[in-house]
Amino acid sequence: MPKKILLVDDAAMFLEIQKDFLKLSSISVLCAKDGLEALEKARILHPDLLVMDLHMPRMTGDECCKAMKADPALSSIPVIMATSAGKEGDHEICRKAGCDGLLTKPFERGLFLDAIRRFIPELDRREARIPFTSAIRFQAFRVTMTGTILDLSARGIFVATEYDLDVGTEIVLTFALADANGSLIQAKGVVRWKNSSAKKIKEEYPQGFGLEFTAIAGESLSVFKHFLAKSRLDN
Missing domain, CATH: 3.40.50.2300 (Response regulator)
Known part of the structure; x- marks a missing residue:
């Protein structure tokens, strides 16, 4: 419980x-x-x-x-x-x-x-991450950057990207779900760990960072939760 x-x-x-x-x-x-x-x-x-x-x-x-x-x-x-x-x-x-x-x-x-x-x-306590691939656009320090999501959970995502952001960096992000509607998720998050070219926390992951969601906007939250629930059943 x-x-x-x-x-x-x-x-x-x-x-x-x-x-x-x-x-x-x-x-x-x-x-x-x-x-x-x-x-x-x-x-x-x-x-x-x-x-x-x-x-x-x-x-x-x-x-x-x-x-x-x-x-x-x-x-x-x-x-x-x-x-x-x-x-x-x-x-x-x-x-x-x-x-x-x-x-x-x-x-x-x-x-x-x-x-x-x-x-x-x-x-x-971390939930099992779901393999998931989607392009992502995110903004930090008023600069728009891009990357690829490789997995996700209710708490966060891993983003493969060439941009080297420091742990603690707050970002605004948008990405599409692989559902029938191609739903766009708008959220905010913070970088909790990173795989840099100099040091990798997880060897099996490419360069990028692990992000924890701090907010998921409006209707995006219910759509995201529904997608996660369905993905867990499918897996």
């Missing part, structure tokens, strides 16, 4: 931001709008991790955290507390409540996912 994470915030915008960060993972995402609702859901659903705002109505985040840590049935569930930038006093409140980690708003995607990985290493 997939790991479960409970996101707790009275601001819908922050819940949506966190859900967006996690949408390409296999983690089951649950939501609550205050500490009281979070406590109720934790008792029923027993999530693997909570990410909880401090300041909320009905029951604040620190009150909920204290209640969980005092409950033998819930005390083992890690709690990451979120506070606004520049409020050091809030950090101390969270620590005294017994939280297991701290995040600062506004959330930065990389730091947010790093915090989750501490408690749910399965966040990065």
Whole structure:
């Protein structure tokens, strides 16, 4: 069964931001709008991790955290507390409540996912890659480049290309699926590893890079997921 994470915030915008960060993972995402609702859901659903705002109505985040840590049935569930930038006093409140980690708003995607990985290493568990060949156009530093996709998964692709991009480079990309409609996928991603002419991480791959998706635009996401599901059945 997939790991479960409970996101707790009275601001819908922050819940949506966190859900967006996690949408390409296999983690089951649950939501609550205050500490009281979070406590109720934790008792029923027993999530693997909570990410909880401090300041909320009905029951604040620190009150909920204290209640969980005092409950033998819930005390083992890690709690990451979120506070606004520049409020050091809030950090101390969270620590005294017994939280297991701290995040600062506004959330930065990389730091947010790093915090989750501490408690749910399965966040990065790779799905089997599907052999797939398609031309790709991508842009980095306002320069348009081309390459060829050699495989893909729900989390990313390998791109064979002559362009030597550094790990961490963010790119915008477009490629076509081999479906009946020749659907175009528009996405954003970041280079996670590379095979360069000087050093190859994977000898069986040509020069290029492994890319992790950070966002797949609009309708492209549902089309992409459908294509992956069908490809797995065919294979």
